[in-house]
Amino acid sequence: MIVLLGASGYVGSSIAWRLRQLGAAFFSPSHSDLDLTSRDAVSAWFADKKPEFVINAVGFTGRPNIDGTEIEKWRCLQANTVVPGVLADVLGGLGIRWGHVSSGCIFNGANADGAGFTEDEEPQFAISDPRAGWYAQTKWMAEKLLRDAPGVIIWRPRIPFNAVDNERNYLTKLMRYDRLLEVRNSISQLEEFAAATVQSLQERIPDGVYNATNPGSILTSEVAEALRRHGICRKEFQYFTDENEFLAHPGRVYRASCVLDPGKLAAQGIRMPEVHESLERTLHAWKRA
Amino acid sequence: MIVLLGASGYVGSSIAWRLRQLGAAFFSPSHSDLDLTSRDAVSAWFADKKPEFVINAVGFTGRPNIDGTEIEKWRCLQANTVVPGVLADVLGGLGIRWGHVSSGCIFNGANADGAGFTEDEEPQFAISDPRAGWYAQTKWMAEKLLRDAPGVIIWRPRIPFNAVDNERNYLTKLMRYDRLLEVRNSISQLEEFAAATVQSLQERIPDGVYNATNPGSILTSEVAEALRRHGICRKEFQYFTDENEFLAHPGRVYRASCVLDPGKLAAQGIRMPEVHESLERTLHAWKRA
Numbered sequence: 001m002i003v004l005l006g007a008s009g010y011v012g013s014s015i016a017w018r019l020r021q022l023g024a025a026f027f028s029p030s031h032s033d034l035d036l037t038s039r040d041a042v043s044a045w046f047a048d049k050k051p052e053f054v055i056n057a058v059g060f061t062g063r064p065n066i067d068g069t070e071i072e073k074w075r076c077l078q079a080n081t082v083v084p085g086v087l088a089d090v091l092g093g094l095g096i097r098w099g100h101v102s103s104g105c106i107f108n109g110a111n112a113d114g115a116g117f118t119e120d121e122e123p124q125f126a127i128s129d130p131r132a133g134w135y136a137q138t139k140w141m142a143e144k145l146l147r148d149a150p151g152v153i154i155w156r157p158r159i160p161f162n163a164v165d166n167e168r169n170y171l172t173k174l175m176r177y178d179r180l181l182e183v184r185n186s187i188s189q190l191e192e193f194a195a196a197t198v199q200s201l202q203e204r205i206p207d208g209v210y211n212a213t214n215p216g217s218i219l220t221s222e223v224a225e226a227l228r229r230h231g232i233c234r235k236e237f238q239y240f241t242d243e244n245e246f247l248a249h250p251g252r253v254y255r256a257s258c259v260l261d262p263g264k265l266a267a268q269g270i271r272m273p274e275v276h277e278s279l280e281r282t283l284h285a286w287k288r289a
Numbered sequence: 290m291i292v293l294l295g296a297s298g299y300v301g302s303s304i305a306w307r308l309r310q311l312g313a314a315f316f317s318p319s320h321s322d323l324d325l326t327s328r329d330a331v332s333a334w335f336a337d338k339k340p341e342f343v344i345n346a347v348g349f350t351g352r353p354n355i356d357g358t359e360i361e362k363w364r365c366l367q368a369n370t371v372v373p374g375v376l377a378d379v380l381g382g383l384g385i386r387w388g389h390v391s392s393g394c395i396f397n398g399a400n401a402d403g404a405g406f407t408e409d410e411e412p413q414f415a416i417s418d419p420r421a422g423w424y425a426q427t428k429w430m431a432e433k434l435l436r437d438a439p440g441v442i443i444w445r446p447r448i449p450f451n452a453v454d455n456e457r458n459y460l461t462k463l464m465r466y467d468r469l470l471e472v473r474n475s476i477s478q479l480e481e482f483a484a485a486t487v488q489s490l491q492e493r494i495p496d497g498v499y500n501a502t503n504p505g506s507i508l509t510s511e512v513a514e515a516l517r518r519h520g521i522c523r524k525e526f527q528y529f530t531d532e533n534e535f536l537a538h539p540g541r542v543y544r545a546s547c548v549l550d551p552g553k554l555a556a557q558g559i560r561m562p563e564v565h566e567s568l569e570r571t572l573h574a575w576k577r578a
Contacts, residue, residue: 074374085363128417
């Protein structure tokens, strides 16, 4: 039996879909079943369930977007940092393998030659950039918590998108914003990311950190134009002239943009399709929906 | 009625002593009375108690010393960051004033002219120095959580000491270490710090951050020699030749040393005695004990 935590979220529900697709038996405790911030409760629960592996997709990403994490800082810290800390302690002690959904948002930009950051590079955004928001800091603190923990795989997705209209979906978000900021990012097709997480644990790839984005990178305007080309959105997208104009809105948090290199995961045989190809396929599916 | 949280700790028990000395009625819930990581529990409890003010002396400092915080990272994060986050949320909502015991350990060194850091200066250690340990990071994350919270005073003590032999007491620690590291620090006499916290809330000084150390700074060797001069410790103290030799010990965390300027608190009429004077008085009391 597999345990999936955070199955009701945008990312978690996609992992649940993937597990069902594979016919894998899994159990998803709700908040009322299991208080993930209580070490005693978590310890007793897992000692009883003894799952083959665990996927932690619990996360607090803010409502309606990342700006909300600045308001409910302690909730964000509980979900994003304390929970993986408790899991590391308990699951490490029980010898249960598990995986944690981190985020690529701890990086900013790309290497000087345009190449994506690898897992060997220290995140230079969340740790020391004063513009880093609370969300990025909680995700980075979690990675630091888990660094020395045994039996854990850490995935770093970025800006998930898929073919279903959802307030968490990058495509939905782009269509709803009045104006866009032109930046280059690595992004993660949701179902492809979900499949990668399950495959990582089923195939017992080595512990450690893995970038889990579609290979390559894409500009905001490329995504916007693809949405128009597929007839999903007819509006003429407007762009901010620069980051400062974007940030002038009160309560708006600086967003990192970054390019990640998913080569380490690919070297384990876990390959997500190239980003433009994945986007095209997703937009085709959207049209049919 | 006053509420004191963390009354069983080294700092908290001194604040309890001060409140008793003043004849102030206070209540100190234990862990089993109140789960401080549960927003619902904390909210119900404080709505019922309606205290005049609250002092949060809950903290996880590691056993036997700060190195222990690297092992139990999530416990440290719960106590040092999540708890003040919950309190900010609940007490802010209820309009209850409160104070939080932070730490000066988020700074390193002193200003170029030797002057102590003021509250206007950004901590340069916990935020971006890769040597900063987990403890310093959790304390700094808490200050960031509380920055925008209403009605909260944040005190920054440093390396508490008093006349009672205790494993948390700087003087006890110095006497137990095989070798010492020669550094310059601002430090806080425990009972004087405790008195300052209560006075801050009783006299309703403005919200915000306050360095709460004895004015001035002191070298490790000055404290060691004072211990010998008072006949409290007869041993010939040995010193590490440098920081690298100190850090060569496995599991040892880099310690920041720093000089803080407590002038902002003094300007509110809350004055702690000069550090050498306070140390002398403490050592006299130790001899008599």
